[in-house]
Amino acid sequence: MTPRFKGRLGLVILALVFVGSVGYALVGERLPGECVFGTVPGRQATVCALTFSGLWRSAATGLLSGGAATLLALGLALLARRAGGVVEQALVKGAEVVFSIPDVLILVAIAFGAKMLRDAGKLDLSPFWLMTGSLVAIGWAAPMRMIVNRLRSLEEQEFVFAARSLGATRGRVLLVHVLPLARPFVLAIFLFRVPTTILTESTVSFLLGAGASGGSDASLGAFIAQNYRTLMVTGFRVVGPALLLFFLLIVGFHWAGQAVQARADRT
Amino acid sequence: MRRLVGRLARDLLVIPLTAFLVYQLAVRLPLVEDNDAKSRGVADLAEKLRARLGADEALGFLRPWQRLFGAAEADGRLPTIGENPAYDRARLGEALAGSLTVGGLALGFALCIALLFAGARVLLGGRRADGALELLPTIAYALPSFVVTVLVVRFVEDAANDAVAAAVVSIGPGVFLGAVLHDALRLEMERPYARVALAKGRSRLGVLVKHALQNALPSLLDAIPPVATAILAGSFVVEKQLLNREYFGAIYVDSALRGQAQIEVMVVATTTFAAILVLVSLAAELVRLLVDPRRRSAAAEEANS
Numbered sequence: 001m002t003p004r005f006k007g008r009l010g011l012v013i014l015a016l017v018f019v020g021s022v023g024y025a026l027v028g029e030r031l032p033g034e035c036v037f038g039t040v041p042g043r044q045a046t047v048c049a050l051t052f053s054g055l056w057r058s059a060a061t062g063l064l065s066g067g068a069a070t071l072l073a074l075g076l077a078l079l080a081r082r083a084g085g086v087v088e089q090a091l092v093k094g095a096e097v098v099f100s101i102p103d104v105l106i107l108v109a110i111a112f113g114a115k116m117l118r119d120a121g122k123l124d125l126s127p128f129w130l131m132t133g134s135l136v137a138i139g140w141a142a143p144m145r146m147i148v149n150r151l152r153s154l155e156e157q158e159f160v161f162a163a164r165s166l167g168a169t170r171g172r173v174l175l176v177h178v179l180p181l182a183r184p185f186v187l188a189i190f191l192f193r194v195p196t197t198i199l200t201e202s203t204v205s206f207l208l209g210a211g212a213s214g215g216s217d218a219s220l221g222a223f224i225a226q227n228y229r230t231l232m233v234t235g236f237r238v239v240g241p242a243l244l245l246f247f248l249l250i251v252g253f254h255w256a257g258q259a260v261q262a263r264a265d266r267t
Numbered sequence: 268m269r270r271l272v273g274r275l276a277r278d279l280l281v282i283p284l285t286a287f288l289v290y291q292l293a294v295r296l297p298l299v300e301d302n303d304a305k306s307r308g309v310a311d312l313a314e315k316l317r318a319r320l321g322a323d324e325a326l327g328f329l330r331p332w333q334r335l336f337g338a339a340e341a342d343g344r345l346p347t348i349g350e351n352p353a354y355d356r357a358r359l360g361e362a363l364a365g366s367l368t369v370g371g372l373a374l375g376f377a378l379c380i381a382l383l384f385a386g387a388r389v390l391l392g393g394r395r396a397d398g399a400l401e402l403l404p405t406i407a408y409a410l411p412s413f414v415v416t417v418l419v420v421r422f423v424e425d426a427a428n429d430a431v432a433a434a435v436v437s438i439g440p441g442v443f444l445g446a447v448l449h450d451a452l453r454l455e456m457e458r459p460y461a462r463v464a465l466a467k468g469r470s471r472l473g474v475l476v477k478h479a480l481q482n483a484l485p486s487l488l489d490a491i492p493p494v495a496t497a498i499l500a501g502s503f504v505v506e507k508q509l510l511n512r513e514y515f516g517a518i519y520v521d522s523a524l525r526g527q528a529q530i531e532v533m534v535v536a537t538t539t540f541a542a543i544l545v546l547v548s549l550a551a552e553l554v555r556l557l558v559d560p561r562r563r564s565a566a567a568e569e570a571n572s
Contacts, residue, residue, distance in 0.1 A: 109533070116296040116526045120297035122297055206413040
């Protein structure tokens with residue numbers, strides 16, 4: 001499969017998931033009859049309602065954290081290239097250190113700190129925003145290294161030398177000449193960051209339970225964690241739809257990212 | 268060798284630094300009296316906890332280790348609050364051994380998967396089956412350890428053993444390593460020495476094993492440190508949800524959920540994980556030095572000059 005075909009397929013998958021979940025939110029609960037997958041054992045809610053709610057929560061976490069982490073990475077990369085020298089080295093080394101620590105290890109440690117703060121009544125942040133913020137705090141490092149390398153290679157182009165020789169400052173060269181060319185690459189990084197973030201959030205929610213991501217309104221990972229023990233009794237009726245949607249969400253974003261990156265590499 | 272020694276010194280520094288930072292973070296968080304302690308009339312628990320942790324001492328971050336390994340006032344265990352379990356040296360040692368068994372097996376399985384995947388793709392290059400294998404990295408990426416755990420729970424009877432857990436953890440990292448190795452092997456198979464060997468009548472498999480693989484191994488070894496972190500994250504999941512055994516990863520997660528009751532366990536566990544990752548990274552670098560033919564010949568040239 002060519003990256004272009006993968007990208008189109010990825011976008012079709014994402015569009016289908018989006019239309020399905022929006023359609024369910026608009027008309028699904030008004031339709032006669034129950035959700036085809038029935039209700040979740042021990043709860044009043046239907047499998048459809050909780051699965052789509054989990055999908056929205058996972059997608060929102062991924063898009064918000066992925067977007068914020070990419071923007072933070074872009075800002076730091078521009079700052080590093082603008083300052084150069086020791087500042088750039090320090091920022092890149094810092095990113096390498098953050099990148100080398102496992103995400104899940106840090107997120108579990110943050111959950112530990114948050115529990116202590118919450119127990120002491122000194123944290124009034126919802127689990128959703130805490131998770132989103134934590135994912136941004138650890139998610140900027142890998143994109144920043146990649147964007148710095150990209151900016152560095154773009155700055156070696158002839159038109160940059162021409163702009164410099166005409167008197168353009170380093171900041172102007174970066175913002176006016178280099179950044180527009182780096183845009184597709186940054187978009188690809190964002191599209192890769194979204195599934196990575198969803199995977200990390202789901203893994204941590206699966207480990208720590210729904211409390212890690214948003215209380216009773218759980219993400220897909222937390223929903224699966226709460227209900228996977230029902231597999232032996234109900235088969236895939238309860239967690240099957242969540243597993244499928246999770247898979248499609250990750251594959252859709254990943255393939256879309258691959259297509260955009262292939263396009264960015266050509267420019 | 269000089270580079271290795273420099274890296275050894277730099278990386279080993281990460282271990283005490285992690286111990287210090289995690290400890291400082293933990294003792295600066297607000298400590299409160301838990302309900303259980305209150306009901307037993309224990310006053311001023313937070314103060315006692317700070318004193319126990321050595322929060323105001325310069326070398327306080329060594330206190331959990333002193334407790335475990337027999338310095339002053341040590342009792343060989345990490346105390347906790349309320350009814351949470353206390354961990355002694357033997358118990359933590361067993362837990363660590365269990366985790367290392369799962370992690371070591373997972374790394375071994377991942378390397379086997381990588382060799383099989385990359386070898387199959389190079390040998391099948393251009394055929395329809397290769398096109399199908401091309402999709403495998405995306406599928407493996409979209410099936411993290413917790414999803415595989417759920418599938419194993421459904422389909423495998425008696426899945427709660429170390430080998431099954433390691434296999435669950437190794438799938439994603441193995442396919443990732445395979446993709447890295449495949450790229451390196453493909454490049455090596457296009458080099459003149461490989462083409463000459465093929466022209467002389469050697470089979471594709473022979474060229475792959477005898478010539479290309481040793482030159483592609485450094486790329487594989489470079490990818491092992493990030494894979495070790497993925498295996499670590501996966502091992503948390505399988506230890507807690509599949510094995511349901513008190514291995515080190517499961518203890519770490521449980522301690523996080525218990526909050527201040529097990530601060531010392533958190534400090535010890537986080538530092539141990541940092542040490543494991545540093546040691547895996549150094550081992551990969553050492554093996555790279557031994558197996559990389561280009562670096563060996565460069566070192567020999569340097570020695571001769």
